[in-house]
Amino acid sequence: MNDCVFRLSEVSFSYKGVAALSGVTLDLPRGRRIALLGANGSGKSTLLRLLDGLHFPEAGRIEALGAPLSAAALADEATAIAFRRRVGFVFQNPDVQLFCPSVFDELAFGPLQLHWPRERIRGAVTRMLDAFGLTALANRPPHRLSGGEKKRVALASVLILDPEVLLLDEPTAALDPQATDDIVTRLETGFGAQAADRTLIFSTHDLDVVARIADHVVVLEAGRVVAEGPTASVLADTALLRRTRLLPAQAIPAVG
Amino acid sequence: MGEQSFVHSHPGHGETDLVARISGGIKGLMHHADDAVALAQGPGLLQGLDPRAKVAGIFALILAAVWTQSLVALALVLALAVVLGTASGIGPRRLARQVWGVVAAFTGVIALPALVLVPGEALLPLPFGLAITEQGLRSAAFLTLRAETTATLALLLVLSTPWPQVLKALRSLGVPRAGVMILGMTHRYIFVLAETTLDLFEARRSRMVGRLDARAARALAMGIAGTLFERSLYLATEVHLSMIARGYRGEVHLLDDFRFRARDAAFLLALVPVCLALVLR
Numbered sequence: 001m002n003d004c005v006f007r008l009s010e011v012s013f014s015y016k017g018v019a020a021l022s023g024v025t026l027d028l029p030r031g032r033r034i035a036l037l038g039a040n041g042s043g044k045s046t047l048l049r050l051l052d053g054l055h056f057p058e059a060g061r062i063e064a065l066g067a068p069l070s071a072a073a074l075a076d077e078a079t080a081i082a083f084r085r086r087v088g089f090v091f092q093n094p095d096v097q098l099f100c101p102s103v104f105d106e107l108a109f110g111p112l113q114l115h116w117p118r119e120r121i122r123g124a125v126t127r128m129l130d131a132f133g134l135t136a137l138a139n140r141p142p143h144r145l146s147g148g149e150k151k152r153v154a155l156a157s158v159l160i161l162d163p164e165v166l167l168l169d170e171p172t173a174a175l176d177p178q179a180t181d182d183i184v185t186r187l188e189t190g191f192g193a194q195a196a197d198r199t200l201i202f203s204t205h206d207l208d209v210v211a212r213i214a215d216h217v218v219v220l221e222a223g224r225v226v227a228e229g230p231t232a233s234v235l236a237d238t239a240l241l242r243r244t245r246l247l248p249a250q251a252i253p254a255v256g
Numbered sequence: 257m258g259e260q261s262f263v264h265s266h267p268g269h270g271e272t273d274l275v276a277r278i279s280g281g282i283k284g285l286m287h288h289a290d291d292a293v294a295l296a297q298g299p300g301l302l303q304g305l306d307p308r309a310k311v312a313g314i315f316a317l318i319l320a321a322v323w324t325q326s327l328v329a330l331a332l333v334l335a336l337a338v339v340l341g342t343a344s345g346i347g348p349r350r351l352a353r354q355v356w357g358v359v360a361a362f363t364g365v366i367a368l369p370a371l372v373l374v375p376g377e378a379l380l381p382l383p384f385g386l387a388i389t390e391q392g393l394r395s396a397a398f399l400t401l402r403a404e405t406t407a408t409l410a411l412l413l414v415l416s417t418p419w420p421q422v423l424k425a426l427r428s429l430g431v432p433r434a435g436v437m438i439l440g441m442t443h444r445y446i447f448v449l450a451e452t453t454l455d456l457f458e459a460r461r462s463r464m465v466g467r468l469d470a471r472a473a474r475a476l477a478m479g480i481a482g483t484l485f486e487r488s489l490y491l492a493t494e495v496h497l498s499m500i501a502r503g504y505r506g507e508v509h510l511l512d513d514f515r516f517r518a519r520d521a522a523f524l525l526a527l528v529p530v531c532l533a534l535v536l537r
Contacts, residue, residue: 054497077505080505091494091498098444099441099495100420101443109499113502118511141419143447
């Protein structure tokens with residue numbers, strides 16, 4: 001596969017000796033909506049952090065956007081800024097991502113670090129606040145927002161950078177149904193809707209979210225890739241989903 | 257409850273229940289923060305000023321209050337602070353509840369011994385050969401009045417200015433980026449940690465039957481403090497990673513969109529003679 005945003009070759013990673021990923025070899029194609037599907041502890045979040053250059057493999061190598069992704073490569077400021085402009089990451093817990101004193105500042109943080117001109121930042125923040133229905137909250141401290149609002153701010157604070165590749169760790173975790181629908185709709189119709197080369201990679205164990213957003217699925221189990229393919233075929237494989245703890249061990253009888 | 261106290265009583269539990277009081281205190285902190293935000297965004301004399309003018313003016317008054325050697329001048333600055341506060345919707349009752357009582361209690365611990373320990377002319381003889389001296393009384397009055405005045409001025413600043421604007425103003429006035437960033441994140445994560453603490457306490461309370469005795473309650477509080485420390489370290493690492501993910505490379509950049517108007521200049525100009533009089537007196 002020539003046009004990949006990420007290529008992983010025999011990648012392994014562990015936390016204090018506990019393996020999180022073991023020998024992962026994977027090509028993630030450009031322009032797709034890829035779900036990293038797995039039960040708790042399967043290595044989804046670790047994989048996303050490796051793809052964003054926040055952690056680095058203990059073994060194996062990762063190529064991002066055609067260049068090696070390593071601590072040495074990101075130590076170079078120009079390379080790091082170029083990479084951060086092109087790849088955005090939304091954390092699972094918005095409380096770790098929202099550290100600025102106001103929602104407005106939160107959205108401006110990324111562009112400021114990437115040296116955008118001030119006027120461009122003000123315009124982009126204003127547009128993004130409007131697009132995400134956050135204008136009324138612009139001066140509010142992020143810690144006083146609801147869970148759904150925090151997720152929206154976290155997503156907007158990354159999308160404002162207009163990344164080519166968007167990484168999301170459990171984008172709908174701990175959200176109520178309406179907030180989940182709001183985030184999923186934004187991902188369905190917003191990111192990548194205008195440009196076919198945008199790539200969305202998200203982790204989840206919610207099969208409904210996968211069905212709505214993803215066109216390609218990678219299934220992880222205990223730090224290894226155990227299946228990969230088009231969404232419809234992976235979701236149709238109930239034996240695989242049960243084995244990987246993504247479906248209940250026994251079918252739940254329908255109510256009524 | 258509002259600004260009166262950070263301590264809430266919990267229905268069905270006595271005020272002496274340490275766990276309930278800590279939980280109530282954290283809820284009070286959240287409520288107080290909401291109240292402060294509403295006040296800072298409301299109408300008022302200080303609220304209408306450019307935050308840079310406010311920070312610079314109030315900081316100058318605080319420095320002058322620390323510098324002055326006149327009790328009368330100190331009392332006049334405190335009176336000025338009360339007038340500014342009243343014109344900004346921060347009345348004497350609120351100042352008394354939030355500053356004066358607390359500061360008097362803390363500085364009193366230090367100031368009271370000075371009454372008898374500072375040598376000088378005896379004003380009031382006490383048992384055991386001790387006496388309140390004129391110099392001791394003066395020292396205690398200076399200490400208490402300085403603390404009351406500076407704390408009142410600082411409270412006026414934070415109650416009349418949204419915290420993000422205080423930080424931006426500090427940055428605009430040349431406070432190093434790292435310092436401003438640390439202040440901002442400290443303020444932000446006080447609330448995250450407070451919410452985490454509240455969750456921990458309430459999770460424990462939900463699994464308890466009856467009341468803990470004082471010793472068990474203290475042990476519970478200590479255990480939660482340890483857990484919280486560990487979580488705060490984890491949180492710090494996660495926050496750092498999330499900053500890196502958005503391009504942070506050790507230097508923080510902030511937007512500054514303040515407008516300095518005629519009334520801001522008038523405010524600062526009006527404070528110049530006050531500060532000069534305090535310093536030169």
